[in-house]
Amino acid sequence: MAKASKALRGRMRSVQNTRKITRTMELVSTSKLKRAQDRVVAARPYAAALAEVIADLVTPELAERFPLLRRPAPPEKGGPRRAAVLLVTSNRGLCGGFNSNLIKEARKRIEALEGRGYQVELHLVGRKGIGFFKYIGRAITTQRQDIGDKPTAQHASELVAGLIEEYSAGRLASVDVVCAKFVSPITTPPTTLGVLPVSTPAVKPGGLKADYILKPGADEILAELLPLYVRNQVYRGLVETAAAEHGARRTAMKNATDNAGEIFELLKRTYNRQRQAAITQEIAEIVGGAAALEG
């Protein structure tokens, strides 16, 4: 008895310690999630304003003249052979299937592109994605793991500046960003954003095509704003992924905490039953012994 109950006590202690850790991580994620969510919301007005203005300015005639809007020819017709995929993952694990879902989405995208005859170059953000693609031995074009929890517009423009340049020079066929979409803290599906060529935001019918005084002119304004739009899409991707990571971690840690609680209850019951059995047996032995003496 003594040996078995000591082992049980040890397990109870270890489960309880684990529960303390997962519970703390859950609380930490909850508070970080709150702040990350605020950043997602705060980023909306800018994106909305930019999309609206671009939708106002773009006309089909203009589209052909801007390298960022032009759709390059497929590789068999002499278009560029290289395509870029930018995958955003988290730096830390313990967030359930979050990163593996993102990686799966990225591999799906890469396979689709390769099936169409493109050479895919990988740009990775976040330690988890880098770790995976290193492990399977794929060439990584660029990698960054210093972005973390609080992505800024600066980070986004650093990430995408080179890609925009390559694309406008006609050396890249497309740029896709694979990141998590932050629908709500518990639904964070991985998504692929086709960032380049720029798919112009939908024009509202009868939108305010007011007689603007445009300075310098529609062309120049559009030329200036399109890169901003691309950068902003990447920024949104970064911010939403950061928020989604915390949401996913909170859910994962809540499940872990609940599980640990259940296991602890089970162990406690087993332990108490064993203890009771031992006591009953001892009493039986004493009573038996006394009865034998009186005999």
Add this chain to the structure above:
Amino acid sequence: MRVTVISPEAAIFDGEADAVTAPAHDGQVGILPRHAPFMTLLGRGPLVVTSGSTSRRFMVNGGFLQAVNNTVRVVAEQVKGA
């Protein structure tokens, strides 16, 4: 007129104002209430939003300014200062 100043990270200012002076790509522009629909690219420089006797100053860089229906939207790539 209503003025909003928006950076990629957040909406920095949103309120009523009597005048806005902004650094356009080719020099300062001043916007007063009831301006004709207007859109311009921004350069780098100080943005001043005046309402009554108080005024607020921001440093902006890049982006655009849009004035329509008596609302002015300053959408800048970088905004500093409060």
